[in-house]
Amino acid sequence: MNSRHEKYALFEAIALMGKAFASPRRLELLDLLAQAPRTVHQLARASEQSRANTSQHLQALHAAGMVTRARERASVRYALAGDEALSLWLALRDASVAQLGEVERAARDYLGEDVEAVGRDELIARLGRGEVVLVDVRPSEEYAAGHIDGARSIPLDELEERLADLPTDREIVAYCRGPFCAYAHEAVRRLRSTGRSARRLEGGWPEWRLMDQPTRPHKAA
Amino acid sequence: MNSRHEKYALFEAIALMGKAFASPRRLELLDLLAQAPRTVHQLARASEQSRANTSQHLQALHAAGMVTRARERASVRYALAGDEALSLWLALRDASVAQLGEVERAARDYLGEDVEAVGRDELIARLGRGEVVLVDVRPSEEYAAGHIDGARSIPLDELEERLADLPTDREIVAYCRGPFCAYAHEAVRRLRSTGRSARRLEGGWPEWRLMDQPTRPHKAA
DNA sequence: CAAGCTATCAATAGATCAATTGAATAACAA
DNA sequence: TTGTTATTCAATTGATCTATTGATAGCTTG
Secondary structure (H helix, E strand, C coil): CCCHHHHHHHHHHHHHHHHHHCCHHHHHHHHHHCCCCEEHHHHHHHHCCCHHHHHHHHHHHHHCCCEEEEEECCEEEEEECHHHHHHHHHHHHHHHHHHCHHHHHHHHHHHCCCCCEECHHHHHHHHHCCCEEEEECCCHHHHHHCCCCCCEECCHHHCHHHHHHCCCCCEEEEECCCCCCHHHHHHHHHHHHCCCCEEEECCCHHHHHHHHCCCCCCCCC | CCCHHHHHHHHHHHHHHHHHHHCHHHHHHHHHHCCCCEEHHHHHHHHCCCHHHHHHHHHHHHHCCCEEEEEECCEEEEEECHHHHHHHHHHHHHHHHHHCHHHHHHHHHHHCCCCCEECHHHHHHHHHCCCEEEEECCCHHHHHHCCCCCCEECCHHHCHHHHHHCCCCCEEEEECCCCCCHHHHHHHHHHHHCCCCEEEECCCHHHHHHHHCCCCCCCCC
């Protein structure tokens, strides 16, 4: 009655989306797009690969329904296809940490010496009492595309020259793209070397933003 | 400073898990394992492919951290690697429905004419008042591995011969593996053709089970 | 131990994917 | 129009993935 062929076609269709996650290059693009929409040119530069290759991977992501594209003047701007896509990427990332020791090891190699982190609830409480200064150390375009309420933008590149703007008597909390982004780690290490008290925020901007949304439990269909 | 190579290695490690979702065959195996642990032999039969091929795909899933394996007498029993893995698979499946029209179309082709569904909250309420009979129409092994509290097991194969066990004066609600499982649809159609009042439950056993868990919001690391 | 079943391995061919190159197209500005 | 930049397309190569086949190894039972 129900042909195996039709059932298989269903899994084939789902695998169209699954294929999006099968290439490290595409995951890097997704990670960048989780911060802010970008053009092909920008993405190619940020991920250090040719524009043609970037374009092809973006088309694969588009076919998988993970990103949207829009012409903007002479360029084409790609963006994550909504919170559904964002939370799927974050879920894959977190699950891979939980299930594969390989990932945790690679993360340690990349991030360097671990620095102390502060959780969301504690940060909110201390921010409310004015005890901490929250600093967004991502590139300024990403800050412009969205940031945590009350955060100041100090891209990691400019940290040294703007040290004078930062207090020495209050704790500084730095955040960046997420748990696998090295900017906040590096910023905290540099701030501490100047004698300041500093920690990094657990997670980054996309995680924060999703938590602000109404929690969406599993949807049955 | 931070070598691109180490960053890329991190995405490569995550892609190890992503690759698990890139093949329809592996997705079918995941879908089966979401119901109950099984041996290679059982999985090969259920997915109608050779044992060698099934074994290879299962090893890929194992390398991706999505399944666990355990020897059991002469067989090897595979199982989903925890709720983390289950909810990731469900998230991918749901996201693919939301983002890819292709999936919805394939689902319609497979499931046939849509039948009316009842939601979780309504079912719980009506079950509490004794207004409905809840029927699990999956194969009995899957019922044995876990089922909704208060459900009776009537595998679809045996529906006709056990019609006498089912009341004609109360509504019957059938459920099976999930939104893409045809058993409940088919059961409802057959029950209606006998004049009974019947609907299917939205979603299936794995979704129900996850909803019973404490909701786990996004975890930052 | 020998027989029988289960699962995995090894080798292979065919298909698909990834990255490169160079050309083609689209939007814009002079 | 012409030149310039941004993106995509087309064709190619090498790599990886998939499924098949037949052989091998592990467990269990007689």
